[in-house]
Amino acid sequence: MINLDIQGQLGKFGYHNIPKEVADSILRIATLKAYEMAVRRAPYDPTPDGIHLKTDLEHEYIDEELMGVVSIESPYAMITERGSRHRLAHPFMRPAADAARRAVKSLIIKSVKEAIAEEKLKSGGS
Numbered sequence: 001m002i003n004l005d006i007q008g009q010l011g012k013f014g015y016h017n018i019p020k021e022v023a024d025s026i027l028r029i030a031t032l033k034a035y036e037m038a039v040r041r042a043p044y045d046p047t048p049d050g051i052h053l054k055t056d057l058e059h060e061y062i063d064e065e066l067m068g069v070v071s072i073e074s075p076y077a078m079i080t081e082r083g084s085r086h087r088l089a090h091p092f093m094r095p096a097a098d099a100a101r102r103a104v105k106s107l108i109i110k111s112v113k114e115a116i117a118e119e120k121l122k123s124g125g126s
Contacts, residue, residue: 003071018111020066026107028061031068034100035059038070041092043080051076053092070096 018026035057042053056074061067070093083089 030100034096037099038096
């Protein structure tokens, strides 16, 4: 089993200091981006008895906790992600975490720019 906790990955960007509804929106988008990247990168064997990691991935957003989770319970997930001495790694969750980080960073920057522009309009400044 592999869990990707979006909230835990993103605290370093300081999103705790922005309004709850903005953080909620950012984390929802980041969770979805991480899930989409994991699905895109996860291997899929089309044979009936093959490994279907793409379809084993799940994502969930927990409103009360402002927490997004991307997870997979397949016994092959960790070996696929990290590799072994007999098998090369095929990471799909690490790129998903990177996608989430990039999404949060760009959304926080966008939110800050919007807040600054709104403040300037309110104060009549230029």
